[in-house]
Amino acid sequence: MNLLPSFSRYQRTDLIWLGLLTFLLLALGIGLRAPWPADEPRFALIAKDMVETGQWLFPMRGNELYPDKPPLFMWCIAIFYAITGSLYIAFLLPSAIAGTVTVLAVFDICRRLWGSREAWWAAGILLASVQFVLQAKSAQIDASVCMWVTLGCYGLLRATLCQAGHITWWLAGCVAMGLGIMTKGVGFLPLLMLLPYALVLWRQTSLQTLPKRYHWGWWATGVLTMLVTLLLWLLPMLLAVDGRLDPAYNAYRDNILMKQTVTRYANSWHHIKPFWYFLINVVPWAWLPLVVLLPWQWPHWRSAWRKNDARIVMPLGFVFLVLVFFSMSPGKRGVYILPALPMLALAMAPFMPHIADKKWLSRMLWGLPLLIGSSFFISGGLGLVDTGPVAKLNQRYEVDGSVLFLTTGLAVLVVLFAVRRRAGWQAWGVTMLVLWCSYSVGFASLLNPIRTPAAVWQVIDSNVPANNEIALLDTGEQFMLFARRPIVHFGYHTPPEAEMFAAWNWLTMNPAGHLLLPASRETVCLDLTKGHSVGKAHREDWLILGADGLREDCPPTDIKTTTFRYEPINPLIR
Numbered sequence: 001m002n003l004l005p006s007f008s009r010y011q012r013t014d015l016i017w018l019g020l021l022t023f024l025l026l027a028l029g030i031g032l033r034a035p036w037p038a039d040e041p042r043f044a045l046i047a048k049d050m051v052e053t054g055q056w057l058f059p060m061r062g063n064e065l066y067p068d069k070p071p072l073f074m075w076c077i078a079i080f081y082a083i084t085g086s087l088y089i090a091f092l093l094p095s096a097i098a099g100t101v102t103v104l105a106v107f108d109i110c111r112r113l114w115g116s117r118e119a120w121w122a123a124g125i126l127l128a129s130v131q132f133v134l135q136a137k138s139a140q141i142d143a144s145v146c147m148w149v150t151l152g153c154y155g156l157l158r159a160t161l162c163q164a165g166h167i168t169w170w171l172a173g174c175v176a177m178g179l180g181i182m183t184k185g186v187g188f189l190p191l192l193m194l195l196p197y198a199l200v201l202w203r204q205t206s207l208q209t210l211p212k213r214y215h216w217g218w219w220a221t222g223v224l225t226m227l228v229t230l231l232l233w234l235l236p237m238l239l240a241v242d243g244r245l246d247p248a249y250n251a252y253r254d255n256i257l258m259k260q261t262v263t264r265y266a267n268s269w270h271h272i273k274p275f276w277y278f279l280i281n282v283v284p285w286a287w288l289p290l291v292v293l294l295p296w297q298w299p300h301w302r303s304a305w306r307k308n309d310a311r312i313v314m315p316l317g318f319v320f321l322v323l324v325f326f327s328m329s330p331g332k333r334g335v336y337i338l339p340a341l342p343m344l345a346l347a348m349a350p351f352m353p354h355i356a357d358k359k360w361l362s363r364m365l366w367g368l369p370l371l372i373g374s375s376f377f378i379s380g381g382l383g384l385v386d387t388g389p390v391a392k393l394n395q396r397y398e399v400d401g402s403v404l405f406l407t408t409g410l411a412v413l414v415v416l417f418a419v420r421r422r423a424g425w426q427a428w429g430v431t432m433l434v435l436w437c438s439y440s441v442g443f444a445s446l447l448n449p450i451r452t453p454a455a456v457w458q459v460i461d462s463n464v465p466a467n468n469e470i471a472l473l474d475t476g477e478q479f480m481l482f483a484r485r486p487i488v489h490f491g492y493h494t495p496p497e498a499e500m501f502a503a504w505n506w507l508t509m510n511p512a513g514h515l516l517l518p519a520s521r522e523t524v525c526l527d528l529t530k531g532h533s534v535g536k537a538h539r540e541d542w543l544i545l546g547a548d549g550l551r552e553d554c555p556p557t558d559i560k561t562t563t564f565r566y567e568p569i570n571p572l573i574r
Contacts (some may be wrong), residue, residue: 014116015104018123022103025127026096026136027434029440030103031088033448034482037538039508040139041478042066044091047077058238062480062489062566065248067255070233072182073141091139095100098147099136103127105147105154106342112162113311114350119344121356124350125293128425128432131286131334132341137440141184142335148180149339152190160197161310167218174222176228185261188226189322189339194219202308226517248562268331275327282334289428290344292364293355300351312350315343356425365424369431370415377409397450398536404446408438453479456516456542459534461485464514464544473503473517474544484571488513489564498559500525504550504561511547519543525554 035044046059046066059066059074072092080090103123111119126132135143155173159166175191180187241249273281284291304312322340326332353359382388383402390405415430449455458471461484472479473487474496480487490502503515504525519528519541527550531543 006156014111014119015108018107019100019104022123023096023100025436026099026133027093028437029137029444030092030096030440031086033444034088034452035091035139036447036451037459037476037478037480040091040140041476041481043074043077043139043141044087044479045481046086047073047081047090048570050074050078050399051082057237058249061477061492062487063564064489064562065252067252067262069141070182070256072233073144073184076144077139092137095136095139095143097139098144099132101341102136102143102147102150102465103131103214105150106346109154109157110346110349112158118349122345123423124354124429125290125348126342126345129290129341129345130284130288130431130432131338133432133436134286135335135338137436140335142338145180145184145187146339146342148176148183148187149189150186150342151176152180153193153315153343156190156193156197157314161314170218171223171225174226175229178226181226181230182233185264186336186339189325191223191317192321192325193314193318195321197310199317200308200313203308204450230537264331265329267279268329271331271333273330273332277332278323278327278334278418282337285359287335287341287344289365289368290341290348292368293348293352293361296358296361297348297351300354301347309340312347316347319344319347334350338359352425352437355421361542362424365428369427371410371526372431372435373409373412373416375409376405377413379394380404380409396539397447399441399446399450401446404438404442408435408442411438450537453482453537453542456535456537457482457484459466460516460544463532469514470544471503471506471513471514473499473515474521475516478538480566480568482571483566483568486565486567489566490561491564493560495557495559497555498557498561501554501557502561504554507547507550509544513547515549516542517545525551527551545556 035041041249042061049060050056053060056071056075056078059069059071076094077091080093081087084090103126106126107119107123109130110122132146135146153175155169155171155176155386159168159170161174162169177187177190180189214237238253241253251332301312301316319340323337326336377386379390380402383390383394383400383405385391390402394400394402400478411434415434419426419430456479464470466485469486469488470483470493471490473490480489488506490499494502500523503517507513507515515526516534517526517531519531519533522526526545528543528545531545534542534544536542
């Protein structure tokens with residue numbers, strides 16, 4: 001017995017308009033800024049190198065193998081770079097497209113399970129959530145992972161809950177999971193939804209709501225399909241590693257298959273946070289406004305649980321299991337739980353028509369936009385008279401954002417006045433629209449000069465002869481991305497002490513060269529008073545240091561290091 005009849009006249013017009021409007025929102029601002037730290041420059045550099053060198057199988061940054069992530073996300077940026085010829089456009093497009101596809105998938109499955117009105121609610125509250133749009137406007141890997149995970153969940157829900165469902169939808173979802181693993185190791189997360197599905201089947205003895213449509217062999221076939229999809233990348237990579245007989249490639253294979261998956265989850269070496277980190281430090285702000293809806297959603301979820309309604313139990317169980325899964329790992333970042341957000345929107349959407357106009361909920365959804373708009377307006381006004389938090393930000397980043405804060409706050413207050421007779425959810429929607437437009441255009445243009453090292457390289461190129469090599473010490477990938485001359489680095493996985501000794505040794509052997517390093521770097525190997533300032537970037541003062549800055553004794557190290565030389569083929573020029 002199926003839950004709902006399938007749609008006999010499915011209207012594609014809604015999907016087309018929703019896709020266009022979503023993409024316009026998420027793509028707004030593309031081309032106005034460069035890749036920003038921490039992750040964006042790394043992925044952009046790797047993608048740029050793929051196109052320029054033709055080396056697509058093994059991601060590299062400055063001729064050093066990059067084993068931290070599978071290559072699919074970098075391939076996407078590289079494809080758009082090859083098509084557009086502009087890295088400023090290409091590096092943000094995959095996330096904008098991924099966000100659009102995610103919204104469309106949630107809309108479609110919600111429409112099939114509940115109806116058109118509920119589907120618009122699902123898409124709306126997902127687009128209203130802070131973390132989802134923020135990641136879709138960033139060139140981090142997580143928006144793409146969220147898309148593949150959502151498509152995996154879509155395939156499972158479509159196969160089990162829709163009248164027109166078929167096992168091929170489950171297989172399609174498993175293909176999406178395989179591609180998700182090729183993007184980031186956690187692409188298998190939709191498999192967690194099989195647990196609440198099994199729970200619904202187990203409780204079916206008294207409540208006949210869901211058929212046992214497929215036996216275990218079909219589910220195993222799906223998992224096998226996921227593994228076969230993964231082999232499309234994994235098998236060529238393994239064969240290439242075996243054929244090269246190079247220890248560096250062997251280390252790449254071992255790192256990406258074990259250290260960056262099993263070890264990273266079970267025994268993380270950074271971002272160590274307590275078990276409750278996501279619930280206390282991330283969800284309260286990142287999942288706004290959905291967290292505000294929880295008290296009004298809870299009675300409806302409890303009723304759905306009693307009725308064994310798989311349309312709620314399965315997505316909501318998935319959200320719970322994702323939170324538990326990542327909370328159990330000692331290493332935590334806020335973006336890890338993003339894949340749970342679309343399914344939370346799906347579980348909330350059916351009850352939004354019943355709770356959206358509740359008095360206290362509407363007041364809360366009105367209060368937050370008023371607080372946001374007033375905070376921006378007052379902070380911007382105080383910044384104009386050199387006081388308040390914005391003034392401190394102006395001094396810290398050496399920019400003047402007071403006018404932008406003031407105008408953004410004023411714009412929020414004006415649109416809130418225009419919708420003053422509307423419900424709270426509409427007030428939140430127009431507020432977020434104003435904020436994302438301001439972020440995408442105004443703040444991107446304001447912050448771009450200080451979040452890139454372009455000015456530092458201009459000073460270097462004006463004062464250091466072009467035939468003199470520059471070695472990078474304790475810098476991020478963005479310095480390599482903006483370089484317009486051959487550079488040297490000593491590996492991004494090299495321990496700081498070993499990197500320092502390698503740099504000292506290199507400059508000793510190449511007295512005509514220079515080191516580029518932050519002025520805050522303390523070391524017994526270098527006399528930083530002999531360095532010359534070349535500007536400020538990323539809240540650091542940067543120095544160029546010649547051979548005259550070498551001190552005689554630099555503590556040696558037993559750690560072997562490799563010197564990498566990188567020559568940009570097409571320098572990143574706006």
